[in-house]
Amino acid sequence: MSSSEPLGERRGPRRVHLIASSGYPNYGDELITAIWLRRIAEQLPDAEVWVDTPSPGLSSVLFEGLHPRVRFVDTLWRLCWAAPSEQPWEVAAWVDGAVGDVGRAPKWALATEALREADLLHVIGGGYLHGEWPRHVGLLSGVLAAARLSGARTALTGQGLAPVLPDTAPLLAELVRRFDVVDVRDEASEAALREGGVEHAELTCDDVFLGLADPAAHIRPGVPRFMLCAQADMLAGTRTELAGLVARTLRAWEVDPAELGVVEGIPGLDREVYALLEYQLPGARFYPFSEIWRDGLPVAPGQTWLSTRFHPHLVAASVGASGAALPVSPGYYLTKHRSLVNQGSRWTIVDSPGVPPLPTQGGFPPEVVRALHAAKTRLADRVYGVPLAAPTSAPPRLPADAAERSRRWSLRVR
Numbered sequence: 001m002s003s004s005e006p007l008g009e010r011r012g013p014r015r016v017h018l019i020a021s022s023g024y025p026n027y028g029d030e031l032i033t034a035i036w037l038r039r040i041a042e043q044l045p046d047a048e049v050w051v052d053t054p055s056p057g058l059s060s061v062l063f064e065g066l067h068p069r070v071r072f073v074d075t076l077w078r079l080c081w082a083a084p085s086e087q088p089w090e091v092a093a094w095v096d097g098a099v100g101d102v103g104r105a106p107k108w109a110l111a112t113e114a115l116r117e118a119d120l121l122h123v124i125g126g127g128y129l130h131g132e133w134p135r136h137v138g139l140l141s142g143v144l145a146a147a148r149l150s151g152a153r154t155a156l157t158g159q160g161l162a163p164v165l166p167d168t169a170p171l172l173a174e175l176v177r178r179f180d181v182v183d184v185r186d187e188a189s190e191a192a193l194r195e196g197g198v199e200h201a202e203l204t205c206d207d208v209f210l211g212l213a214d215p216a217a218h219i220r221p222g223v224p225r226f227m228l229c230a231q232a233d234m235l236a237g238t239r240t241e242l243a244g245l246v247a248r249t250l251r252a253w254e255v256d257p258a259e260l261g262v263v264e265g266i267p268g269l270d271r272e273v274y275a276l277l278e279y280q281l282p283g284a285r286f287y288p289f290s291e292i293w294r295d296g297l298p299v300a301p302g303q304t305w306l307s308t309r310f311h312p313h314l315v316a317a318s319v320g321a322s323g324a325a326l327p328v329s330p331g332y333y334l335t336k337h338r339s340l341v342n343q344g345s346r347w348t349i350v351d352s353p354g355v356p357p358l359p360t361q362g363g364f365p366p367e368v369v370r371a372l373h374a375a376k377t378r379l380a381d382r383v384y385g386v387p388l389a390a391p392t393s394a395p396p397r398l399p400a401d402a403a404e405r406s407r408r409w410s411l412r413v414r
Contacts, residue, residue, distance in 0.1 A: 012386035013120035013153070015048045016040060017146075019076060019139055021128040023055025023062065025289060027265040027297075028208070028311030030062055032125050032158065035211035037066040043386045045069075050118065052076050062293065075111040080138035082108075088134040088168045092175065095138035099145035115146045122383060125158020125185060125207030127310075127336065129172075131165035132234070140175040155181040155383045158207030158376075160339075162188035163331035173198055181383055186339035202379075205343055208314055210376040215318045215369055223298035224261035224285055226253070227316070227323075229307040231265065232272035236329045242308070243276040245326065245353070249306055250281075252355045258283035261298055265289065265309045304359060305347075310336040317345040317363030324348040324356040344368035 022033040033051065040049055049070040053059045056072035063070065076095070082105060083094040098105035099112050115121075121143045123129075129136050140156075147154050156179045164172060173196020176182055182201040184190050193201040212218075230246050232239050250260070260281060264270040267289045274286070287298055299316045305323030307313050310333065313325050317340065325347050327334035337349050346361040364372075 012044045012384055013047060013118075015050075015118045016044070016120045016122060017050045017052060017115060017118035017152075019052045019121070019123040019143065020059075021054065021126045022051070023053045023057070023059035023072075025055075025058060025062060025267065025293070027289065027292060028309070029126050029128075030293065031211070031311060031315075032207045033059070034063055034066055035208060036122075036124050037063055037070060039210060039380055040384065041067040043380075043384050050114065052115075073111060073114070075108060075115050076139050076142040078108060078111075079105060079142055080135045083135065083138060086134065088137040088165075089171055091135050091138040092141035092171060096141040096145045099142050100149060112146075115142075116150045118146065118150065119152045120155070120384070121147055121152050122155045122157070123159070123179075125160075127160035127332065129159055130161050130332065131163045131168060132332065134165070134168065137168065137171060137175065140172075140179075144175060144178050153181075153383075154179045155183075157181065157183040157379060157383065158205070159184045160186055160189055160206075160336060161192055162186065162335045164189075164192045169196060172196065176201070181379070183379055186335055187342065188335045188339075204375045204379055205372045206311075206314060206339075207376065208311060209318075209369070209372040210380055212318050212369055212373045215320075215366070218296055218315070219300050219319050220296055220298050221300075223300050223303065225259040225303060226250075226255045227261045227263060227298065227303055227305045227307070227312075227321075228274070229263040229265055229270065229305070229309050229312045230273040230326070231308045231328065232269045233266065234329050234332065239273050239276065242326070242328065243273050245350075245355070246273065246306065247277055247280065248355050249324070253304070253358045256283075257281040260284040262286045263292065263297065263307075263312055265312060270309075301362070308333065310340075313337060313340055313345065313347060317347055318369050320363045320366075322347070322359040322362050324350055324359050326350050343372060 020033045021029045049067050051072045052075055054074055054077040056074050059072045079095045079098050083091040085091055102109035143154055173193055176193055177198045183204050185206045190201055190203040262274050262284055297315050299319045299321055301320035303321040305316050305321055308326045308328045316323060325337040327337050341349055344364050348356050348359045350356045
């Protein structure tokens with residue numbers, strides 16, 4: 001199928017296979033998956049939806065009730081892990097063969113058969129297709145192998161591909177070029193694809209903006225004035241160095257610990273830096289991931305944030321909160337935070353060891369959030385071929401308690 005053929009003129013798919021990095025859990029990855037499931041439920045409640053995730057068990061708990069016909073598998077992820085090589089070119093070739101020939105990976109024959117029955121294969125957004133995890137390129141070759149056999153449409157949305165390893169760049173570009181819809185969230189990813197000859201690649205924004213039709217609906221009352229999110233993974237330096245910078249910043253900002261909230265984006269990992277500082281912050285309020293997923297990120301317009309993680313920056317800035325971003329790895333997190341600033345976030349990016357000044361400019365202007373949401377909505381309509389304003393069937397009937405579960409999870413998509 002030609003990549004230039006408008007998908008929006010087609011009938012919506014009946015069987016959708018989402019490829020996602022959910023179930024770890026990680027606030028941003030879970031948020032992206034939940035937003036797409038809710039959107040598909042609104043557009044295509046009768047479609048059969050398969051979510052291909054590295055953690056299908058926990059994903060089934062996190063996303064229960066968000067679509068009436070959803071199931072969770074780990075087919076493509078298992079094939080990537082089973083490839084007998086760490087080299088991305090060899091992984092891509094092996095996964096391609098395993099999807100097309102059941103004799104290559106007979107253990108997953110029934111799973112790959114189900115994969116080949118999808119009529120839309122959608123690799124949803126996030127930052128899991130870059131050089132830090134070279135095996136993941138097999139996700140792309142597996143999607144294309146299935147589509148080649150079934151004639152399915154293919155889409156890649158909201159992707160952060162940087163850092164791209166030099167020896168992998170030609171492979172990545174060749175695979176992505178064969179997708180019908182290609183959408184990335186940052187300039188570095190777009191530049192890498194353009195350099196590789198992917199002319200139909202689009203730059204919109206992160207997939208989370210699809211769920212930001214009404215940012216004010218996600219404001220939580222009674223939340224602390226200052227907020228902290230400090231991770232312990234993917235650090236260019238050490239945890240103690242990061243803890244020292246956080247401590248100096250909070251002191252320079254004259255933060256009263258009783259007015260501080262601490263957010264856990266990944267359970268466990270986002271407690272480690274805080275654990276080094278907790279005795280210095282009596283009265284601070286800790287928000288575990290489980291509470292955030294149930295009740296929403298504790299965001300409000302008058303807050304000031306200090307965050308290493310990307311999606312707390314995105315969501316807090318979208319409701320108007322001020323903040324400073326601490327990019328913990330130059331090749332990955334700096335690219336992500338800078339993409340938000342380039343799109344209109346007025347947060348400060350701390351790109352030197354010094355203590356940042358207290359930010360006071362707020363987050364995104366409301367009109368920018370509306371524009372980014374509109375761009376992502378147009379993309380969703382194009383991918384799924386069914387505008388939300390013209391549903392093809394009645395709203396889905398969910399289990400009795402699913403409506404309440406759906407209402408309460410993290411970012412409540414309207």
